[in-house]
Amino acid sequence: MKKILIFIFILHFISNIKAQINCGTKTPVIDSLTMINPQAKLAPLNNATIKLFFHIIRKSDGNDNNSISIFDAVNAMFGLAPIYNPHNICFVLKGWGYINENDYYNDFNFSDNACNNLSNTNVNTDAIDVYIVPNSNSSIQGIAFSGIPGRSLIIQKQAMIGGKNIFAHELGHCLGLYHTFQTTSQDIPWACPENINGSNCSTCGDLVCDTPADNNGPTDGNCNYIGGGGYNPLVNNIMSYYDGCLSQLTVGQGNRMLSVIANTQGLLDRLAPNNISISQTTYPLIIGPASCNNPLPPSFCPPPIFNLLEIGKTKVSTSGNVVVNPASTVNNPFNQTTTIGFVSENEIELLPGFEVNEGAKFAAVISPACPASVNFRTNGNTGNGNPYELFSEEFNTQNNLSADMDNTSKLITKEVKSDFEIIPNPNNGYFEIIFKNSNDLPQNIVIIDAQGKEVNRINKPNEYKYTLDIKEMRSGLYIIHTLYADKTISRRFIKN
Numbered sequence: 096m097k098k099i100l101i102f103i104f105i106l107h108f109i110s111n112i113k114a115q116i117n118c119g120t121k122t123p124v125i126d127s128l129t130m131i132n133p134q135a136k137l138a139p140l141n142n143a144t145i146k147l148f149f150h151i152i153r154k155s156d157g158n159d160n161n162s163i164s165i166f167d168a169v170n171a172m173f174g175l176a177p178i179y180n181p182h183n184i185c186f187v188l189k190g191w192g193y194i195n196e197n198d199y200y201n202d203f204n205f206s207d208n209a210c211n212n213l214s215n216t217n218v219n220t221d222a223i224d225v226y227i228v229p230n231s232n233s234s235i236q237g238i239a240f241s242g243i244p245g246r247s248l249i250i251q252k253q254a255m256i257g258g259k260n261i262f263a264h265e266l267g268h269c270l271g272l273y274h275t276f277q278t279t280s281q282d283i284p285w286a287c288p289e290n291i292n293g294s295n296c297s298t299c300g301d302l303v304c305d306t307p308a309d310n311n312g313p314t315d316g317n318c319n320y321i322g323g324g325g326y327n328p329l330v331n332n333i334m335s336y337y338d339g340c341l342s343q344l345t346v347g348q349g350n351r352m353l354s355v356i357a358n359t360q361g362l363l364d365r366l367a368p369n370n371i372s373i374s375q376t377t378y379p380l381i382i383g384p385a386s387c388n389n390p391l392p393p394s395f396c397p398p399p400i401f402n403l404l405e406i407g408k409t410k411v412s413t414s415g416n417v418v419v420n421p422a423s424t425v426n427n428p429f430n431q432t433t434t435i436g437f438v439s440e441n442e443i444e445l446l447p448g449f450e451v452n453e454g455a456k457f458a459a460v461i462s463p464a465c466p467a468s469v470n471f472r473t474n475g476n477t478g479n480g481n482p483y484e485l486f487s488e489e490f491n492t493q494n495n496l497s498a499d500m501d502n503t504s505k506l507i508t509k510e511v512k513s514d515f516e517i518i519p520n521p522n523n524g525y526f527e528i529i530f531k532n533s534n535d536l537p538q539n540i541v542i543i544d545a546q547g548k549e550v551n552r553i554n555k556p557n558e559y560k561y562t563l564d565i566k567e568m569r570s571g572l573y574i575i576h577t578l579y580a581d582k583t584i585s586r587r588f589i590k591n
């Protein structure tokens with residue numbers, strides 16, 4: 096045991112001396128952009144907001160003592176903003192989950208086989224999958240195994256939290272960027288080194304002309320290139336190997352990424368759409384890959400946190416019945432609270448029919464993905480646990496449904512505030528509904544029972560106070576919906 100530890104230590108020591116980034120991403124045999132017929136090639140997008148999904152690798156028993164925390168993973172995502180946002184490329188969190196598997200937890204070796212298996216686990220079709228392995232003796236820090244461009248990456252926890260922007264580097268590959276020092280390779284017909292004067296910049300090197308020729312030479316330890324030979328590489332370029340120096344992408348790289356995204360369906364599928372309209376939806380009790388939505392999920396399923404974020408870049412709106420239910424012990428063996436969030440940069444609109452049932456967690460989040468200067472509301476939470484709570488208002492029908500975000504928000508959600516009272520509550524079936532503002536009465540008042548059946552209705556109410564009698568109805572939970580033209584305000588009461 097001691098021997099192994101010493102060996103690991105030496106490996107670690109050597110890799111520190113080398114001070115070079117080591118990325119396992121392979122150059123594709125064909126460049127995706129140059130293979131497109133010029134007439135068929137679509138213009139670069141103006142901007143792109145890309146959804147990310149974090150997969151946190153844990154032991155098979157769910158133990159996570161060395162796994163990355165979701166808080167650190169989200170912080171790493173925030174670290175992308177200053178690098179990518181100047182190029183109109185932004186990232187938002189679609190969600191996260193756990194993969195409990197010792198084979199991935201213990202010394203992930205970055206072999207083709209291991210990478211292939213892991214990157215085909217719990218795949219998201221609408222987000223870039225980021226697999227974070229906690230333990231590895233491999234010198235490889237990260238790999239965009241699915242290719243250039245690609246839909247996923249695998250990265251060591253230390254590379255993710257190390258502040259060296261290796262996460263940004265692997266994402267660059269996913270979005271179509273090559274290493275700045277791309278050289279000749281026997282197996283790759285198009286690969287050739289860029290001339291020092293850049294004369295072949297559009298067909299050799301990284302195919303980007305404002306990244307100078309790079310021979311991946313030595314630096315002086317202060318991010319100054321000392322390799323001579325006429326080279327003058329950008330040692331701060333994210334797609335270089337200059338360890339500890341990576342901080343920027345060039346305009347040409349930004350343009351190439353926006354062009355690759357425009358011409359790659361697999362990446363277009365991973366963008367946050369401008370507007371999302373959600374209608375006639377009951378949110379499932381377990382949120383996770385389809386294989387997890389049964390009473391006995393396999394170990395790859397993501398206990399103990401279930402979450403789902405519906406992300407519309409500009410707006411998220413609901414119509415018809417949209418119901419967020421709490422966890423149920425029948426369908427949720429982990430007995431976890433359901434967490435659903437709607438995220439948009441500008442507006443979240445909850446229209447009549449939207450309902451969060453008691454016990455469910457729902458959050459409406461106004462969160463500018465771009466630009467970089469984002470001050471998320473913290474709610475006093477310094478981040479031990481759910482990053483969601485870092486930037487969201489959580490509420491359920493027990494509280495006022497409202498989302499009064501901080502002043503970085505451009506717009507708040509339409510308030511769905513309980514502005515009427517039920518007196519008394521609980522009651523024996525004989526009670527009063529009292530509106531606080533008699534000038535703002537709803538169009539209808541509807542009372543439904545716990546099964547959703549309408550038991551009473553008042554059309555066009557014109558009084559601020561109504562006395563109701565449902566004494567003959569059975570005991571239990573009832574909901575009063577007050578329907579306005581642009582919102583529904585609901586409260587619950589219990590009939591004894």
Ligand SMILES: [Zn+2]
Pocket residue numbers: 118119120264265268274
């Ligand atoms: Zn790389």
